[in-house]
Amino acid sequence: MxxxxxxxxxxxxxxxxRRSAIVLEPGKEYLAESRLESVAREHGLASVTExxxxxxxxSLDAGDAVVDAMTTNETSFFxxxxxxxxxxxxxxxxxIEARRVARSITIWCGATSSGQEPYSVAMLIREHFPELRDWxxxxxxxxxxxxxxxxxxxxxxxxxxxxxxxxxxxxVKYFTRDGMHWVVAEDLRRMVSxxxxxxxxxxxxxxxxDLVLLRNVLIYFDVPTKQAILGKVRQQLxxxxxxxxxxxxxxxxxxxxxxxxPHGRSTWYRPTGA
Amino acid sequence: xxxxxxxxxxxRAQRSMLRRLLSERGYDxxxxxxxxxxxxxxxxxxxxxxxxxxxxxxxxxxxEFIKVVRENPDYERMQLxxxxxxxxxxxxxxxxxxxxxxxxxxxxxxxALVDKLAILGLEDD
Ligand SMILES: C[S@@+](CC[C@H](N)C(=O)[O-])C[C@H]1O[C@@H](n2cnc3c(N)ncnc32)[C@H](O)[C@@H]1O
Numbered sequence: 001m002x003x004x005x006x007x008x009x010x011x012x013x014x015x016x017x018r019r020s021a022i023v024l025e026p027g028k029e030y031l032a033e034s035r036l037e038s039v040a041r042e043h044g045l046a047s048v049t050e051x052x053x054x055x056x057x058x059s060l061d062a063g064d065a066v067v068d069a070m071t072t073n074e075t076s077f078f079x080x081x082x083x084x085x086x087x088x089x090x091x092x093x094x095x096i097e098a099r100r101v102a103r104s105i106t107i108w109c110g111a112t113s114s115g116q117e118p119y120s121v122a123m124l125i126r127e128h129f130p131e132l133r134d135w136x137x138x139x140x141x142x143x144x145x146x147x148x149x150x151x152x153x154x155x156x157x158x159x160x161x162x163x164x165x166x167x168x169x170x171x172v173k174y175f176t177r178d179g180m181h182w183v184v185a186e187d188l189r190r191m192v193s194x195x196x197x198x199x200x201x202x203x204x205x206x207x208x209x210d211l212v213l214l215r216n217v218l219i220y221f222d223v224p225t226k227q228a229i230l231g232k233v234r235q236q237l238x239x240x241x242x243x244x245x246x247x248x249x250x251x252x253x254x255x256x257x258x259x260x261x262p263h264g265r266s267t268w269y270r271p272t273g274a
Numbered sequence: 275x276x277x278x279x280x281x282x283x284x285x286r287a288q289r290s291m292l293r294r295l296l297s298e299r300g301y302d303x304x305x306x307x308x309x310x311x312x313x314x315x316x317x318x319x320x321x322x323x324x325x326x327x328x329x330x331x332x333x334x335x336x337x338e339f340i341k342v343v344r345e346n347p348d349y350e351r352m353q354l355x356x357x358x359x360x361x362x363x364x365x366x367x368x369x370x371x372x373x374x375x376x377x378x379x380x381x382x383x384x385x386a387l388v389d390k391l392a393i394l395g396l397e398d399d
Contacts, residue, residue, distance in 0.1 A: 076385075081392050159361065159379050163386035167393050168377035172367045 003029045008052040012036070012066065015055075019067045020144055021200035021225040035069045068145045072220070075113040077165035078120045079215070080247050086263035087121070088128050091242060095210055096129065098240060104136040108209045108236070110199065111217035112141035115152030115184075115192070116161070121213070122188040123174050140206065142197035152194040155184030199229050208238045216246035223254065230255040234271040242268040277396065278302045282312040282339060283328040283357075288380075292326055292357070295387050309334025313342055321352045324396060327374075329358035329365070337372060344373035353394045357382050 004012070012032050013024045024032065033048050039062060040051040054060035078084045099105055109118045118141040125132055141152050162171055162182045175182040197204060199217070212233055218226045230251055233243055242261060245251070251258040251269050258269040279301040281292045286307075293303045304319065306312040308331040316322075325343070329336040336356055343349050355376040356369045366377045376390050391397045 076389065160383065160386070163378055163382070163389070165389040165393075168366055168374075169370055171377075172363050172370065175363075177361070177363055 004033055004048060004052065008049060008056075011052055011056055012070070015063060016067055016070050019063060019200075020071070020198065021222070022067075022070065022220040023222050024070070032070065036066060039065045039069050064146070068147055071145050071148075073113045073145065073148055075116045075216075076161070077116045078167075079117065079165060080266075081165075082265040083213075083215075083244055084120060084124060086266045086268070088124055090263045091211070091268065092125070092129060096132070099135075099210070103134075105132070105138070105210050106207050107137075107139045107211045108206070108213065109139065109141045110197075110212060110214040110233075112143045112152050112194065113145075113148050114157075114161075115141060115148075115155060115194070116157075116165070117141075117213060117215065118152065118192045119155060119184050119188055120165075122191045123170055125191070126174070126188065127170070137191055138207075139192045140209075141192050141194045143194075144196070144198045146196065149194045149196060152192065153189075155189050155192075156181050157184075158182075200225060203232055203236075206236060208241070209236050210238055210241050212237060212241065212243045214243065214245055216249070218249050219246065226254050230258070234258070237271050239271065242270055244268050276300060276302050277323040278304070279324040279326065280304050280306060280312065280315055280322040281326050282306045282309060282331070282336065283326075284308050284331040285328070288328065292382070295382070295384055296324075296326075298384070299388070299391065308332050309336060309339035309342070312339050316343070316349060321349045324353045324355065324391075324394070326355050326357045329356060329360045329369070337369060340369065340373050353396060355390060355394070 009029045009032060016022050016024055036048045036051060040048050043051060043060065043062060045051050051062065055062055095105060107121060112118055118139045121139055125137060143149055158181055171182065174185045174188060214233065218229065234257055237243060243258065257272050259272050261268045261270050277300065279296045281289050281303060283289045284307055289305045293305065296303050304315055306315045310333045312327065327336045327339055336358065340354055343354065353375045354373060355378060356374045357378045357380060359380045361379045369377055375394055378386060378390055388397065
C-alpha cells in the first residue's frame with residue numbers, strides 16, 4: 001500500500017483538527033490511509049491519494065465522511081467495570097435519594113461511539129433500580145460520527161461485540177437475537193436518545209445534567225480544547241451533578257473548578273461553587 | 275499468585291488456542307478432551323480456579339459436565355465458563371440455569387476472555 005504524501009497527510013490532519021479538534025499525531029499516515037480507503041471506494045475513487053487530491057482541488061466535498069472515518073470508535077459494554085460498579089453501589093443510590101421529589105434523572109454520554117456505554121447505563125438502571133421505572137430517566141447519547149449514531153439508534157451488535165464486557169445473564173435478559181446479531185430490547189432503546197453533537201462547536205441547548213459520562217474522547221484533543229470543553233461541561237452539570245472521564249483522563253491541571261469525588265474504585269468530578 | 279484453569283474441549287486445536295490465551299494471562303492450564311475426562315481431571319487434581327468448557331462433546335457434553343460439577347460442593351468456588359459456538363438465547367439461558375457462571379460464544383478473543391475474567395472477579399488490577 002502506498003503511503004500518503006506529506007502534503008496530503010497534512011491536509012487531512014488540518015481538516016480533521018478544524019472540524020473535530022482531534023489531533024492526529026505525525027506518523028499516523030498509515031492509519032489515515034487504511035481508514036480512508038473505504039471513503040475513497042464509496043466515492044468511486046481508486047486511491048486515498050486521489051480522494052485527497054480531489055478534496056484539495058475543491059472538486060469533492062467529503063469532509064464529513066473523512067472526519068467520520070478518522071474517529072476512533074473503540075468501546076465495549078461496561079468498559080473498565082469500576083465506574084459501573086460505583087454507579088450501582090453509590091453514585092445512583094445517592095442521586096436517587098437527592099431526586100426523590102423531582103423523580104427525574106438526566107444522563108449525558110458525550111461520546112457514545114456505537115452505543116455500548118449508554119446501553120450499559122440503561123441496563124444497569126433496569127437491573128438494579130426497578131423503582132426508577134416510573135421516573136423520567138433520560139440518557140442522551142451524542143457523537144460527532146453519524147454512522148456511530150445510527151448504530152446507537154439501532155442497538156444492533158455483533159457476536160464479537162456482545163462477547164466484550166457484557167455479562168451473559170444480561171445478554172439473555174436484554175437482547176434478542178437477529179441472525180448473527182443481537183438487538184437491544186425496545187424498552188432500553190426508548191431510554192436512550194442519540195443526537196449529533198460536535199464537542200468542538202457551539203453546543204446545542206441541552207437540559208441540565210445529573211451525570212455526564214465523557215469518556216475516552218478528551219485524550220484526542222489539545223489542552224485548550226480540553227479546557228474549553230470541561231468549562232462547558234461545568235455549565236451543563238447540576239450543582240450536585242457528577243462528571244466521569246475515561247481511565248486515562250483527569251480534570252487535574254486543566255480545570256481548577258472541579259473537585260475529585262472518589263466513588264469505590266473510580267474517580268468522579270463535581271463542579272465547585274465558582 | 276498463579277491461578278489454575280481446566281480447559282474441556284474435544285477439539286485439540288481449540289484446547290491449545292485456549293491454553294495459549296490463558297497461559298498469557300498467567301494461568302496454569304490443564305486439559306480434558308470431553309466431560310467425563312474433565313470429571314476425572316477434577317477428582318485427580320481437585321478444584322481449579324476457572325474452567326472453560328465446550329458444549330458439544332462425545333461421552334459427556336458440557337451441560338452434563340456443568341451439572342455434575344455443580345452437584346459437588348468441593349467445586350463450589352470454581353468459576354465455570356461455557357465457551358461454545360452455540361449462540362441460541364435458549365442455550366445460553368439453559369447453561370446459566372444449570373450453574374454456568376459465564377458464557378462466551380466462539381471465537382473467543384483475548385479481549386473478550388479478559389472481559390469475562392474481570393466479570394468473574396478473576397482479574398486483579
Ligand atoms: C473511543 S470512543 C469513546 C466511546 C465511549 N465513550 C467509551 O469510552 O467507550 C471516542 C468517540 O469520540 C467521538 N468524537 C471524536 N471527536 C469528537 C468531537 N469533536 N465531538 C464529539 N464526539 C467526538 C468519536 O466519534 C468516537 O465515537
